[in-house]
Amino acid sequence: MTAASKPTTEHIATFLKAEFPQNKTLILAAGDMGATVKIKVGFGDLRPGNTISGPTMMALADVALYVAILGEIGIVPLAVTTSLSFNFLRKPKADRDLVGVCKLIKLGRTLAVGDVNLYSEGDDQPVAHAVGTYAIPAKR
Amino acid sequence: MTAASKPTTEHIATFLKAEFPQNKTLILAAGDMGATVKIKVGFGDLRPGNTISGPTMMALADVALYVAILGEIGIVPLAVTTSLSFNFLRKPKADRDLVGVCKLIKLGRTLAVGDVNLYSEGDDQPVAHAVGTYAIPAKR
Amino acid sequence: MTAASKPTTEHIATFLKAEFPQNKTLILAAGDMGATVKIKVGFGDLRPGNTISGPTMMALADVALYVAILGEIGIVPLAVTTSLSFNFLRKPKADRDLVGVCKLIKLGRTLAVGDVNLYSEGDDQPVAHAVGTYAIPAKR
Amino acid sequence: MTAASKPTTEHIATFLKAEFPQNKTLILAAGDMGATVKIKVGFGDLRPGNTISGPTMMALADVALYVAILGEIGIVPLAVTTSLSFNFLRKPKADRDLVGVCKLIKLGRTLAVGDVNLYSEGDDQPVAHAVGTYAIPAKR
Numbered sequence: 001m002t003a004a005s006k007p008t009t010e011h012i013a014t015f016l017k018a019e020f021p022q023n024k025t026l027i028l029a030a031g032d033m034g035a036t037v038k039i040k041v042g043f044g045d046l047r048p049g050n051t052i053s054g055p056t057m058m059a060l061a062d063v064a065l066y067v068a069i070l071g072e073i074g075i076v077p078l079a080v081t082t083s084l085s086f087n088f089l090r091k092p093k094a095d096r097d098l099v100g101v102c103k104l105i106k107l108g109r110t111l112a113v114g115d116v117n118l119y120s121e122g123d124d125q126p127v128a129h130a131v132g133t134y135a136i137p138a139k140r
Numbered sequence: 141m142t143a144a145s146k147p148t149t150e151h152i153a154t155f156l157k158a159e160f161p162q163n164k165t166l167i168l169a170a171g172d173m174g175a176t177v178k179i180k181v182g183f184g185d186l187r188p189g190n191t192i193s194g195p196t197m198m199a200l201a202d203v204a205l206y207v208a209i210l211g212e213i214g215i216v217p218l219a220v221t222t223s224l225s226f227n228f229l230r231k232p233k234a235d236r237d238l239v240g241v242c243k244l245i246k247l248g249r250t251l252a253v254g255d256v257n258l259y260s261e262g263d264d265q266p267v268a269h270a271v272g273t274y275a276i277p278a279k280r
Numbered sequence: 281m282t283a284a285s286k287p288t289t290e291h292i293a294t295f296l297k298a299e300f301p302q303n304k305t306l307i308l309a310a311g312d313m314g315a316t317v318k319i320k321v322g323f324g325d326l327r328p329g330n331t332i333s334g335p336t337m338m339a340l341a342d343v344a345l346y347v348a349i350l351g352e353i354g355i356v357p358l359a360v361t362t363s364l365s366f367n368f369l370r371k372p373k374a375d376r377d378l379v380g381v382c383k384l385i386k387l388g389r390t391l392a393v394g395d396v397n398l399y400s401e402g403d404d405q406p407v408a409h410a411v412g413t414y415a416i417p418a419k420r
Numbered sequence: 421m422t423a424a425s426k427p428t429t430e431h432i433a434t435f436l437k438a439e440f441p442q443n444k445t446l447i448l449a450a451g452d453m454g455a456t457v458k459i460k461v462g463f464g465d466l467r468p469g470n471t472i473s474g475p476t477m478m479a480l481a482d483v484a485l486y487v488a489i490l491g492e493i494g495i496v497p498l499a500v501t502t503s504l505s506f507n508f509l510r511k512p513k514a515d516r517d518l519v520g521v522c523k524l525i526k527l528g529r530t531l532a533v534g535d536v537n538l539y540s541e542g543d544d545q546p547v548a549h550a551v552g553t554y555a556i557p558a559k560r
Contacts, residue, residue, distance in 0.1 A: 054361060085363070133502075195479040228501055
């Protein structure tokens with residue numbers, strides 16, 4: 001596989017596991033300018049009030065974006081988040097896993113922009129909405 | 141019409157014209173948690189490089205959100221923008237009108253959140269993406 | 281202490297520890313419309329490339345804001361983050377603790393807004409900048 | 421003057437006037453990683469409720485950032501805004517001019533980030549706060 005070819009979901013999962021061993025996100029889909037990822041919510045992700053921590057949500061949104069970008073540009077370990085903006089909309093449910101759905105709205109030569117909706121699995125109203133930008137290394 | 145009933149596109153247009161006489165936005169659609177609005181791009185909106193000014197884009201996004209909210213909660217003149225975030229994605233075309241498509245992602249009792257894509261009319265890639273929040277007066 | 285009086289740094293620390301037992305942030309200062317907090321960077325916060333994870337930074341910014349608000353309005357467990365926007369500016373150092381300095385720019389009756397700079401301890405250039413909003417419960 | 425030398429306030433003002441003839445912003449200061457700019461509020465900037473339009477505020481914040489960047493990197497007409505985020509904090513006064521104070525928090529090779537506070541002239545509480553990013557052309 002060359003860096004510029006489109007990797008499979010498995011390629012991306014293998015890369016994430018090697019690069020970020022503490023990351024426990026599952027990749028449900030990647031490609032077509034988007035990605036769907038999921039995190040098994042565990043005890044460390046919970047917060048008082050029967051809900052899920054902000055950082056857990058923020059981490060999932062970041063991974064959703066990263067996976068969507070890798071799905072388009074290939075495995076580029078040096079892509080870095082330059083901005084992430086969140087609106088927290090509804091309380092996520094503590095007893096559901098958290099799903100993130102990213103759609104890239106721009107994939108330029110040096111900058112990618114995507115939006116992400118986060119859902120308690122099985123709900124159709126998002127618990128949070130994020131917009132993020134990634135800087136893509138100049139040569140690839 | 142009571143404040144709480146859903147107004148027609150014409151009601152909203154009449155209200156906007158009375159309240160903001162200098163506003164020249166056309167409402168193409170409102171309702172179903174969204175709105176589509178359009179601005180006739182004029183000389184004052186242009187910028188060097190054959191493009192459209194940032195403030196023209198920002199104003200259109202703000203109106204798109206406002207119209208989407210009015211379409212749901214009725215004519216509430218006191219709703220105010222509390223935040224607006226923009227990512228500028230592509231250069232808008234100077235010889236095309238600018239279209240804004242808003243989708244509300246939360247409509248709470250006191251806060252509404254929506255995202256807006258702006259397009260050069262006829263294109264399907266957005267020139268800018270915005271996310272905004274409005275505070276809704278407590279009693280209505 | 282009534283809810284409306286200004287709590288001491290110790291009050292806030294005790295509340296945070298009881299409410300968020302997994303939180304390991306230290307409060308260095310609170311009051312005067314701001315707060316300074318610090319997190320001891322541990323193995324779980326690290327990332328490849330000798331740096332610190334995004335979620336660790338995001339969590340610290342959120343706590344900085346929360347502490348700054350509690351320092352003004354008193355212990356109000358129901359205040360919730362409604363938005364958080366980050367710009368990642370420089371790579372934080374893996375061998376330094378992370379410090380967050382929040383300054384409130386608005387403290388309204390129902391909404392607080394603050395900005396936060398995050399630093400690798402001892403540096404004067406921030407590694408990230410955040411702006412966040414909190415909804416404050418109507419009655420307190 | 422080479423592009424890389426630091427221009428004077430007058431150089432920047434002359435450039436802005438030539439490049440953006442419809443722009444009526446005054447540059448009060450530029451340099452030291454910041455800028456202070458002011459707009460004479462006119463009839464077209466006003467809104468019902470004795471206040472100033474959102475787009476007028478947004479335009480001023482954008483110019484403040486641009487001037488701060490030009491003050492550091494020299495006259496680079498191709499720098500473009502890639503994102504702008506606003507929190508609207510207080511109602512600006514219709515009978516006061518509007519002042520924007522920008523502070524750059526990052527000035528990288530290809531990206532600049534700054535924050536801007538907007539004030540009704542003479543007040544010390546900001547009416548709005550913005551954070552913006554600019555892409556800087558690779559060769560200069």
